[in-house]
Amino acid sequence: MQTNITASSxxxxxxxxxxxxxxxxxxxxxxxxxxxxxxIFPLYVMVVTSLKTMEEIRQGTxxxxxxxxxxxxxxxxxxxxxxxxxxxxxxPYFWNSIKMVIPAVFFSTFIxxxxxxxxxxxxxxxxxWIFLFLLFGCFIPFQAILLPMARTLGVLGISNSILGLxxxxxxxxxxxxxxxxxxxxxxIPTELVKAARIDGAGFFKIFFKILLPIxxxxxxxxxxxxxxxIWNDFLFGSTFSFGExxxxxxxxxxxVLSSTSVKEYNVDMASAIxxxxxxxxxxxxxxxxxxxGLTSGAVKG
Amino acid sequence: MLKSLExxxxxxxxxxxxxxxxxxxxxxxxxxxxxxxxxxKILPKYELWGVGQYVKLWASRKWLIAVDNLxxxxxxxxxxxxVLGIILAIFLDQKIRAEGVLRTIYLYPxxxxxxxxxxxxxxxxxxxxGIQKMFIDWGFENFxxxxxxxxxxxxxxxxxxxxxQSAGFVMALFLAGLRSVEDEIVxxxxxxGAGLFTVYWKILIPMMRPVFFTSFVILVHISIKSYDLxxxxxxxxxxxxxTMPALYMTQTAFHKSQVGLSAASAMMMFMAVAAVIIPYLYxxxxxxxxx
Numbered sequence: 001m002q003t004n005i006t007a008s009s010x011x012x013x014x015x016x017x018x019x020x021x022x023x024x025x026x027x028x029x030x031x032x033x034x035x036x037x038x039x040i041f042p043l044y045v046m047v048v049t050s051l052k053t054m055e056e057i058r059q060g061t062x063x064x065x066x067x068x069x070x071x072x073x074x075x076x077x078x079x080x081x082x083x084x085x086x087x088x089x090x091x092p093y094f095w096n097s098i099k100m101v102i103p104a105v106f107f108s109t110f111i112x113x114x115x116x117x118x119x120x121x122x123x124x125x126x127x128x129w130i131f132l133f134l135l136f137g138c139f140i141p142f143q144a145i146l147l148p149m150a151r152t153l154g155v156l157g158i159s160n161s162i163l164g165l166x167x168x169x170x171x172x173x174x175x176x177x178x179x180x181x182x183x184x185x186x187x188i189p190t191e192l193v194k195a196a197r198i199d200g201a202g203f204f205k206i207f208f209k210i211l212l213p214i215x216x217x218x219x220x221x222x223x224x225x226x227x228x229x230i231w232n233d234f235l236f237g238s239t240f241s242f243g244e245x246x247x248x249x250x251x252x253x254x255x256v257l258s259s260t261s262v263k264e265y266n267v268d269m270a271s272a273i274x275x276x277x278x279x280x281x282x283x284x285x286x287x288x289x290x291x292x293g294l295t296s297g298a299v300k301g
Numbered sequence: 302m303l304k305s306l307e308x309x310x311x312x313x314x315x316x317x318x319x320x321x322x323x324x325x326x327x328x329x330x331x332x333x334x335x336x337x338x339x340x341x342k343i344l345p346k347y348e349l350w351g352v353g354q355y356v357k358l359w360a361s362r363k364w365l366i367a368v369d370n371l372x373x374x375x376x377x378x379x380x381x382x383x384v385l386g387i388i389l390a391i392f393l394d395q396k397i398r399a400e401g402v403l404r405t406i407y408l409y410p411x412x413x414x415x416x417x418x419x420x421x422x423x424x425x426x427x428x429x430x431g432i433q434k435m436f437i438d439w440g441f442e443n444f445x446x447x448x449x450x451x452x453x454x455x456x457x458x459x460x461x462x463x464x465x466q467s468a469g470f471v472m473a474l475f476l477a478g479l480r481s482v483e484d485e486i487v488x489x490x491x492x493x494g495a496g497l498f499t500v501y502w503k504i505l506i507p508m509m510r511p512v513f514f515t516s517f518v519i520l521v522h523i524s525i526k527s528y529d530l531x532x533x534x535x536x537x538x539x540x541x542x543x544t545m546p547a548l549y550m551t552q553t554a555f556h557k558s559q560v561g562l563s564a565a566s567a568m569m570m571f572m573a574v575a576a577v578i579i580p581y582l583y584x585x586x587x588x589x590x591x592x
Contacts, residue, residue, distance in 0.1 A: 028397070029397070032392055032393065035407070036403055036406045038465070040406055042410075042418075042421040042425060043409075043421075045425055046421050057430060058430065061434060061438050062425065062430075062434075063435065111318055114314055115314075118312075118314055119315075124312070130315065132582070134318060134319070135582070136582070137326045139522065139574060140326060140571065142526070143550040143551070143566070143570050144330045144571040145325065145326065145333065146550075146567070147333055147345075147563065147564060147567070148329040148333060171321050172326075174318050202307070203310045203311065228412060231414070232414030232415070232416075232417075234415065234416050234529040234532070234533075235528055235529065235547075239551065249417075252416055252417070256420050265424055269420075271420075272420040272421055273417075276412075279414070280412050287405060294473065
């Protein structure tokens with residue numbers, strides 16, 4: 001049972017003969033790299049495909065390196081071919097997503113912060129139940145709210161608009177942002193708040209002058225979490241918007257599914273990368289915070 | 302007057318969050334629940350109709366296929382993600398060089414949307430130019446890999462893409478769990494003569510019970526809500542062979558205009574999630590109170 005021995009800690013291995021030790025290490029690295037290639041494979045295929053011409057795609061295989069760095073399909077994916085009707089490209093929808101994500105992240109984060117502040121620093125009888133009441137919102141399958149939400153947006157006159165999506169994402173982000181801030185503020189000593197109150201500081205002063213300045217880590221986690229969730233959302237985007245107001249994931253899906261002419265896989269792949277780049281950049285730059293958010297809020301599917 | 306305003310300020314500040322969630326979560330779920338007992342078609346009707354929609358739902362071949370697919374997908378997705386996650390976490394925990402790079406690679410799919418993931422895998426799995434062609438070009442002339450367009454096998458392509466997206470996340474959970482175990486425990490076991498395999502199998506893995514539990518809840522939750530990935534990868538096809546409950550719900554509501562029926566399917570999903578989540582929340586809360 002080679003794997004069994006491998007699955008043991010390093011120190012003990014040191015006591016075994018050096019040769020066995022080396023072989024085991026090699027095996028360990030072999031397995032780890034094998035899986036790394038499984039995870040990296042689709043990204044590699046996406047990038048090389050996006051750089052090939054359709055001719056090259058038909059002649060080569062998935063893994064073949066492109067003959068030249070050909071960014072034409074990127075240009076087509078982003079800006080189209082310039083022939084009016086039926087020419088779909090991502091640029092306007094990318095901006096839709098930006099216009100949707102910024103206010104939605106801001107409002108949901110702010111409401112979560114102040115709610116978390118009340119629930120931990122201004123405790124009252126039954127506040128735990130209120131927290132539980134809010135927390136349950138993290139878990140509901142959104143199918144159970146789609147129908148009434150569609151009607152509500154209609155009544156408010158904001159269906160099929162970016163404003164409508166901002167409202168939806170803000171509301172359904174609150175349970176998560178509250179969870180993040182509540183768990184963070186719980187660990188901050190209440191004495192700090194009590195002392196400030198004795199000094200005469202009021203409710204808002206304590207929040208803005210004492211708690212917010214030390215909240216940077218959790219703000220980063222929350223903003224990254226909300227940004228990723230909202231940017232990647234498809235269910236709300238595809239249900240509550242169509243045509244010009246659609247966010248980027250919906251536009252990407254429409255582009256890939258449209259089968260009017262010959263399938264251009266290189267343009268599809270360039271589009272997919274464009275739609276994925278903002279969240280990938282965030283992940284690479286702030287991976288630590290990304291993972292922290294993931295492990296505390298990942299219940300949303 | 303001002304005094305009482307100040308005294309109640311915290312509760313006033315709490316009001317927007319509580320109000321919004323009451324209305325948009327609880328109110329809406331109740332509305333859907335009510336509508337599932339009516340005979341609503343394109344527009345909601347508020348006249349009660351009994352359990353007719355639920356009878357219709359469970360007599361629908363498409364819904365039964367959707368439930369069947371959900372069971373297959375959930376079982377495989379859960380088992381493969383957890384097994385892969387544990388193996389990768391244990392291996393990475395052996396003072397591996399470039400651990401950070403490997404971890405980043407295992408986890409990056411989690412930053413992508415299911416639409417991006419689905420688009421990529423759809424291209425890779427398409428028989429005419431994807432993996433199948435790659436093997437044929439390499440000289441395996443009879444190689445076939447047409448799961449994406451094969452009614453019997455298409456559901457497994459969703460498993461492949463789903464595992465690719467989520468396994469790294471389970472790895473991260475287990476790695477954090479393993480790292481939080483005190484060194485003393487492992488040392489003590491070694492002094493008692495426990496082998497390394499025994500240390501993991503008999504001590505560390507059993508200690509990861511809460512992590513198993515969390516992964517289970519999160520993965521089941523993801524799979525019940527699976528929607529985007531199916532839309533991007535198969536659109537529920539070939540035919541209706543990869544339909545899942547979430548897809549059934551939106552199609553019934555927005556393409557077939559059977560509002561009552563789709564509300565009934567949404568409530569079935571809601572109950573399935575509740576059955577997993579309520580015990581989880583209960584145990585989490587108990588743990589927090591115990592601390």
